[in-house]
Amino acid sequence: MSARERRRRLTLTTETLTTLVLLAGLLTAFAVLARIGLADIPGALTFTGRLTGGLAVLAALLVGLAAVAVTDYRGRNRVANSGAAMLAGVLTVALTAVMLIAVGVAGGDYRPTPGLWMLATNFWLWLALLGWSAWALGVLHRQHIWGQLPSAHGFALGVGVTAGLALVNFAYSQIYLPFALPVSVSAGAEFGTPRLAPDRRSVFVPLSVTVKNRGSVPVHVLGTMYQVSGRLGSFTPDAGGAGSTGGAGRLAGLLDGRAQLLRDTTVRGYELVGAGQLDSLRPGDRLEAGAETTEVRLVQVPVRAAYDAMVASSQVTVLRGDRATIYGSYPVRPSSRSTGAPAWVAEPGVAYLKYHAPISQASHLLGVTREQKYVTLWWVLGSPRGRSPWPYLAATVASAHQEDLGGIPAYEQKVSARYGLTTATSGTVEASRAALTPAP
Incomplete structure (x- = not known):
């Protein structure tokens, strides 16, 4: 050749x-x-x-x-x-x-x-x-x-x-x-008119819990929570008067996270009376724009309970419906544990429910350019020494085995902006024990 x-x-x-x-x-x-x-x-x-x-x-x-x-x-x-x-x-x-x-x-x-x-x-x-x-x-x-x-x-x-x-x-x-079009969801809690039980040994206190999607986009409900607690307090007139030496101790109570400084009332703590989730809005449900749901839950309180006041609150955590879709077993099989939660969620020994599932992105274009993400919600029972003495919700969206990132403020802000992850809290509703005890 x-x-x-x-x-x-x-x-x-x-x-x-x-x-x-x-x-x-x-x-x-x-x-x-x-x-x-x-x-x-x-x-x-x-x-x-x-x-x-x-x-x-x-x-x-x-x-x-x-x-x-x-x-x-x-x-x-x-x-x-x-x-x-x-x-x-x-x-x-x-x-x-x-x-x-x-x-x-x-x-x-x-x-x-x-x-x-x-x-x-x-x-x-x-x-x-x-x-x-x-x-x-x-x-x-x-x-x-x-x-x-x-x-x-x-x-x-x-x-x-x-x-x-x-x-x-x-x-x-x-x-x-x-x-x-930001996410706008509200949660509310309100005490109703109490009713004496037939045996006259306890009182049924109704709590009305409302969740409303006030925004223009639908949302996925990750979890709901309501709680009713009794305040253990004692009232002593003029106990905090000019001659009292307990002022510094009461101020120290504010540093410990208490929300009030009461001159004549000594608050020894709170006892959880009842807590739960809404049956009408289960984890994984979709709440359309403008939709509202209200549910009344009954909490039974002993007549002779040593509470001077009742405290209630509610929370709802949602994920923006036009940014991701939940799939898998998220709403079906939560796991109950007392160890293994990230430090920003709960301290060791605190009981919680964990909901976990993969999500799909808003489009296939985003799906092929991003790592697989998972949404996780913890329904935490609460601890006097931890984040809150009452039950609360904690949630994040992260890649596999990266749930610890949820405690970083910059990452939380990023997740909130990208997926519309939002927790709405009703605030604390208080009522005196006398107001919640019907006349004999």
Whole structure:
């Protein structure tokens, strides 16, 4: 075989490999864009997410057309504008890769750590597509593709407008909407008229608990809580008068977390009388915008109980309904424990219920650029030495085995902004024991 024939065969082999690599990159990008678009058009939680899905399908068609044009452009070049179609496809792949990497970086899932990158879902794929598109543009540039375009300025303008629309759409859905339509949920608690039990040894005290979605977006209810406690206090007239020496001790009580400084009343503590969740609003339920639910729960208190006042409160924790969807066994199988909760949730030995489930993102586009996230809610019984003497709710959204991040204020703010994770508290409602004891 002559040297000329060897060079010819080598050239043919190189050309064939180049064509195959071009086809492989375009077909991979076509599959990615088609999967995102076909999933988001019917399944995205927002209109802008569905619109993004439509743009992804159009981009997939453009890349698919470029894949068809490869064989002609790299072969006999019989079809007019096959080079322009191929260039449009390569630029679409480049813009797609840049956008997907940018979404992951903005979401905080692609983050540098000492010595390596913590890589979330598909990062290497986006990086490979970006590198492939740079290589493909180099191949087309060496073939003087720019001079073969029928209208280079119009082509560049079209690419710029498309990229601008994609950027504006993403900024609108991910930045503007969460601030324009914030989550607004309220919880309320109110004592009703007490009734003496038939045996006249106890009193039934009704507690009316109300939860209302005052915002413009639906929410997923992660958990509800109500509690009624009895205050153990004694009243001694003039005990805190001018001659009293207990003022410093009472001020120290404020430093210990007590909410009141009472001159003539000594509060020894609180006893939990009743607590629970709402039956009409179970964990995992969806509360539509403007919807309201009210439930009356009865708490039985002994007539001879040593309480001088009754205290009640309620809480509800929600997740924004247009930012994520809960799936799995979250509302079905909570686990009851007294150890293993993060330090920011409860101290060791405090009993709690734990609800835990994976969530899906608002769109498939976000799902393929972020790590799998899990929503976790703790229904904590409370502890006098811990975060609260009464039951309370604690929740976070985090990657697997990263629930400890929930105690970091910056992370809590980030989760609240991204997923609308919000806990609404009714505040404390107090009533004297006399007011809650019916006349004989």
